[in-house]
Amino acid sequence: MDEMFKPSRRSFLRGSAAVAVGSAAGAAAAEGPDPLIADLQDWASYTGVGVDETPYGMPISFESHVVRRNVEWLTASPISSINFTPIHALDGTITPQGCAFERHHSGAIELSKQDYRLMINGLVDKPLVFTYDDIERLPRENHVYFCECAANTGMEWAGAQLNGAQFTHGMIHNMEYTGVPLRTLLSEAGADTSSDKWVYVEGADASSNGRSIPMEKALDDVLVAFKANGEALRMEHGYPVRLVVPGWEGNMWVKWLRRIEVTDMAVESREETSKYTDVYENGMARKWTWVMDAKSVITSPSPQMPIKHGPGQMVISGLAWSGHGQITRVDVSKDGGITWETARLGKQGDTKALTRFYLDTQWDGKPMLLQARAIDDTGYVQPTKGQLRERRGENSVYHNNCIQTWYVDAEGNAENVEVS
């Protein structure tokens, strides 16, 4: 970037001073004219950056802190690890690919379209191999879906652990996928699609991450996807082709999809026995817990998004989703669940996709215990942590969809807490 187009340090200081005044007293009540308005600013006089300066654009430098982040001590190595979407700093519902969380079992691999092969075999009339180009020749669909890791909010089983919506609820993203229905590929191969059959899927990476999907789901809404939010998938999300299993836990969304096998029983792979099974208090475990139940979280205010403007008009904003269908309603409480108000949905929720909610409200400057509670079109009401623990104990690791509480103090700072 040319020096000329950067705001000078002086104007930067002037600017921030003005902002400080503005936030203390409200822009309208500023004493005297605001220099940001009264003075000629560099950016209003010199020209800006030309086209093609960044052939593929990145967010402006002021937003460079809005990135996915990991918590190093959670895992042994970043190659078999997870990071978190900065949901606290986003709005609307679509997650930009560049900040959508990553979870790898053997690292993200670089697999080109030319080197990509997809095999379909097992109980089929014609075992087939597809190239990437083959897949693009089949009828495709567009759908927005959320992808949530089964372990999202998993640390919180044991109590309030990590201070930030990014870290408690950031193993989720929501994208518009373009892909071919899995049923089309099954039909190409002449698969036995009777209801007692399974579809086993695996990836091309070293972990292979195999999962078994019952035939009913495979024929329903599963997509073999190659685009997200209009562009090619990112390496870390399975370029060039990944599976999209709407409403079901993220581990099943096999990345770098390389093989689809029709079988007569579940494979009981490591990812569906050792992991992604939920241990009850008595030591028994649940398996095949695929659906992600209805859940919500307030993204602002939240620990990384304190209220900076003082008392008065404000927006409480958050996300809600359900693996069973649409979100029909979200309630918000400011007093830890004594009183609830129904929030406004940013737009009618899509099925198995993130829904944004807003509560436009007044803050009296007193402490709050903020909570949100989602209801989906099956009538299911998001449970409290107490309800979940009563059923499952604290050792489940996965599928924690409890109501989250943020304590907001009189300064507007928020903290992750648990309440009676």
Added chain:
Amino acid sequence: MSKSPNIFIPALGGTALIIGLAYGIASRDYGAGKIEILETRVQQVEAQASVASEKASAESERAAELEQMIAEVQAAAAERVSSEADLTTPAPRTGGSYGIGRAAHSEEIAVWDVDVLPNGRGLPVGSGNAFDGEEIFADKCASCHGDFAEGVDNWPVLAGGFDTLADEDPVKTVGSYWPYLSTAYDYIYRSMPFGEAGTLTPDETYAIVAYILYSNDLIDDEFDLSQANLGSFEMHNKDGFVVDDRPEQEYAKWREEPCMENCKEEVHVTMRSVFLVETPPESGSNSVMNHASAEGLPSFTSEGPSFIPVAVAKPTKQDEANAAPAVQETETEDEGVDLIAAGKKVFRKCQACHKVGDGAKNASGPQLNGLVGRTMGSTDDFKYSGVFLAAMEEGRVWDEAALAEFLAKPKSYMKGTKMAFSGLKKEADITAVTEYLKSFGE
């Protein structure tokens, strides 16, 4: 603008026209719009056909074909209108075939289709026992999973943990938790060792699985595990799983219309966040213990908070406040840059075990900062094998030649090394990774 001939003007005019048309269509009543679109299409096809039939007075065959097409389009249009399908009807569900994809060769299927089912179906012919498995495990697995499969640092524990599943912190291992032995064979054969997956033979895998059973006291060291008995081996926790019972246990109960007012008498904070999480501007996070107690916080009733605590110093640095514009450093053009970049890719083969760069710590292998010129086996606090300790005693130093030889064949250059890595086959990879490692000083 109007004075200069502008190449955009015709293009913009065209776009405006299209947008105008699109708007016209979109703003009409939806159903009516749809019928109109279809009618227009039919008209278009008809027009096309009449032009064609004029031309083709001689070619009556072609005309017949076009008429057939018209009939098809009209039928499709009629069907669409009558079935009230909207224009976003999902991709057609075919029972038939598009004829895309080619037949898979049986050799290809044999290579990729290696999954093993719970009853042992899919197991290759082979066998092994714990006695042989111990050695292979020590060589290829113990650096992360421990000599006795007990796990090193944060790496997975594979043995023990029996009767802990109902404890506060259950220890879920192959022995204590896994319901099927097929899973161990399947996973190890395809996904381990971490960083060199897919290199084990069936016999090695049987031997390793036998060793893991042995470490869990489930068999003795002479037990021969093979394709004949693996599928029927009964695991300790085989009855420990129930199929998802949320529909009966939870959904049925959690569908009641929820309370909106006076839902509780009083609410108080029972626990505050264990960690405060600092978020440095560039990336990552630092967790810091939160020493604040729940006692200083108000309780809540329908009247609001019981009191307003006096503000104390802010617990965390908020990332927004730190959001300084990032300084972009442009890389200087340099001959070495390409090689270093290539080396960085090669290093992916090493990064499961080695760290390099600022603040790199020992992992399952020693950190590799300032490697060239460094005495072999000399990083602090790393437990080297005997051969490395001996090299250190002798004062041998890593130079490029020694490194090249070691990386080509670790086990023959350093007999008895515990680096479970078979070596880099390509010389270019060795040169590149060496260059990459040289770019990190002490």
